[in-house]
Amino acid sequence: MLIFNHSSFTTFTLVGIPGLESQHLWLSLSFFSMFLAMLICNGAILFLVATDPTLHTPMYLLLALLMVADLISTLALLPKLLCLFWFNHRDITSNACFTQMFFIHGASVVRSALLVAMAFDRFVAVCEPLHYNTILSHSLVGRLGLAALAKGVILILPMPLLLQRLTFCHVVIPHTYCDHMAVVKMACDHTRPNRIYGLFVILIVVGLDMLLIGFSYGLILQAVVHLNSRDATCKALNACSAHLFVILVTYVPALFSSFTHRIGHNIPPHAHILLANLYLLLPSMLNPIIYGIKMKEMRDKVAKYLCRGTTWAVGPGNIPVSKRPMRTADNAFTQPSKIQLYSKMSCRKNRPWSSILFCFLAYMKDQFVCTFIEL
Numbered sequence: 001m002l003i004f005n006h007s008s009f010t011t012f013t014l015v016g017i018p019g020l021e022s023q024h025l026w027l028s029l030s031f032f033s034m035f036l037a038m039l040i041c042n043g044a045i046l047f048l049v050a051t052d053p054t055l056h057t058p059m060y061l062l063l064a065l066l067m068v069a070d071l072i073s074t075l076a077l078l079p080k081l082l083c084l085f086w087f088n089h090r091d092i093t094s095n096a097c098f099t100q101m102f103f104i105h106g107a108s109v110v111r112s113a114l115l116v117a118m119a120f121d122r123f124v125a126v127c128e129p130l131h132y133n134t135i136l137s138h139s140l141v142g143r144l145g146l147a148a149l150a151k152g153v154i155l156i157l158p159m160p161l162l163l164q165r166l167t168f169c170h171v172v173i174p175h176t177y178c179d180h181m182a183v184v185k186m187a188c189d190h191t192r193p194n195r196i197y198g199l200f201v202i203l204i205v206v207g208l209d210m211l212l213i214g215f216s217y218g219l220i221l222q223a224v225v226h227l228n229s230r231d232a233t234c235k236a237l238n239a240c241s242a243h244l245f246v247i248l249v250t251y252v253p254a255l256f257s258s259f260t261h262r263i264g265h266n267i268p269p270h271a272h273i274l275l276a277n278l279y280l281l282l283p284s285m286l287n288p289i290i291y292g293i294k295m296k297e298m299r300d301k302v303a304k305y306l307c308r309g310t311t312w313a314v315g316p317g318n319i320p321v322s323k324r325p326m327r328t329a330d331n332a333f334t335q336p337s338k339i340q341l342y343s344k345m346s347c348r349k350n351r352p353w354s355s356i357l358f359c360f361l362a363y364m365k366d367q368f369v370c371t372f373i374e375l
Contacts, residue, residue, distance in 0.1 A: 005148035010094040012186070016084055017173045027087035031277075035078045037210060041288035042067040042074075048301045055301065058136035065113045065145045066246075073107035076100050079278055081176050087103055097178040105159065105180060106152040108254075110203075112131040112209045113148035118243050120144075120255065125224045126236045139168065155201050162194050163187075171274050175273055176321060206255065213247060218369040244296035248287050253279035326339035 018026055049055045049064040083089040092100070106365065123134050159180050169188035184194045220240060227233045257275040289299055 005296055010168050010171060011091045012092050012094065012097050012178070012183070013172045014080075014084055014092060014176060015090070015172060016176055016177075017172045017270050017273045019268060021225055024085045028082060030339055031078060031281075032082060035074065035082070038281070038284045041072050041292070042284065044292065044302060044305075045288045045298070048298070048305065052301060055297070056138075058132075058141050059125070059140075059276065060298075061120070061141045062114060062121055064120050065148070066111060066118070066287060068105045069111045069114060069148075070287060073111070073280055074284045075106055076103035076107065077177050077277075084160045084176065088362065089253070094164075095369075097183065098163060100159055101178045101180055104177060105201075106156040108280070109155050109205050110152040110251065112205050113151045114145070115243075116209050116212045116216075116248075117141075117144040117148065119213040122240045123220055123244055125217045126220050154334050155204065158197060159194075159201075162197060165189075166191065166194070174269060176277055176295075179276060189190070198275065206312055210251060217244075239295075242291050245290045245294065246283070246287050249290070251281045254284055289358070324334065 010368065015021075017027065020027065045067050046064055049060050059162070080092070089186075121136060124132055128135060163180075163183060166184075166187040166189045168186045170186045173182050173186060175182040180198055181195075184191050184198070187194075220236070224233055224236045227236065257272070257279045292302055293299065
């Protein structure tokens with residue numbers, strides 16, 4: 001048995017996905033595609049919020065902070081993972097391992113705290129719309145962001161500090177990154193404090209945050225039920241729909257991965273590893289897409305920046321009509337209606353493929369969810 005007297009002299013070896021070593025190259029293509037999608041989509045949202053003064057509202061400022069947390073989590077995980085898959089670069093020093101652990105888990109805690117802040121934002125928007133700008137000032141948004149950052153640092157910093165006191169008997173980590181529990185299992189010391197603290201963090205982050213989010217949406221639902229207008233009810237629910245989708249994308253994979261890691265002893269190891277990666281990567285990839293689809297203002301801004309203003313007629317041949325009037329059956333000229341035209345906006349050749357994706361998603365949204373667009 002190999003025993004290392006101090007963690008600072010240990011070099012760990014990441015296995016990747018046990019049982020799927022022969023598929024690492026193909027899996028790397030999927031992860032690299034997700035990496036590009038995350039950089040483009042999150043970068044686009046951050047660029048729009050930073051450059052457009054009309055998006056300097058509490059909701060979009062909190063969304064920008066969420067995108068930053070997603071990017072930090074992605075950049076802490078995927079570069080090392082791709083090096084492992086492409087170049088078989090498996091070794092990682094203990095200090096680098098603990099640093100990666102801190103940023104990955106810390107970003108997850110910050111993301112969860114920001115979702116609580118966004119639930120509060122939705123509560124104020126629905127229940128106190130007249131006092132929205134007064135309650136949710138820019139200074140309060142800044143304090144909420146600092147509180148989320150402090151929560152992530154305070155809760156996650158003890159994890160690597162507790163690991164540094166351990167002696168490690170094994171150095172081969174059957175994982176794609178330095179997950180806390182995966183590293184704890186490498187130690188030959190008494191690891192009960194590490195396991196208890198890890199469970200404590202999960203209960204505080206997932207349990208308390210989900211309780212606060214549920215409490216906020218309980219008050220929102222209570223306020224919505226008492227609305228007399230059906231249109232007002234639909235508008236209130238639509239204002240919360242994007243945030244609800246993001247909550248599901250964030251917490252459902254995380255809870256499933258956590259439970260299977262602790263009680264799913266019959267689940268194959270590669271399934272555990274894939275779930276652990278997906279619960280980190282799916283929110284980062286889907287959050288900007290969800291907000292890009294559900295928020296009409298955001299979708300319009302994206303289309304404005306990524307596509308040129310060439311309007312196309314919906315029909316056979318897709319004949320460009322630009323701003324020309326259309327001739328009707330009685331030989332009169334009228335301006336094209338919203339139904340007759342759709343601004344797919346033929347994308348420039350030097351624009352990224354993401355522009356085509358956003359335009360296509362916006363088109364599908366207009367076709368199938370047009371009821372919510374008019375709200």
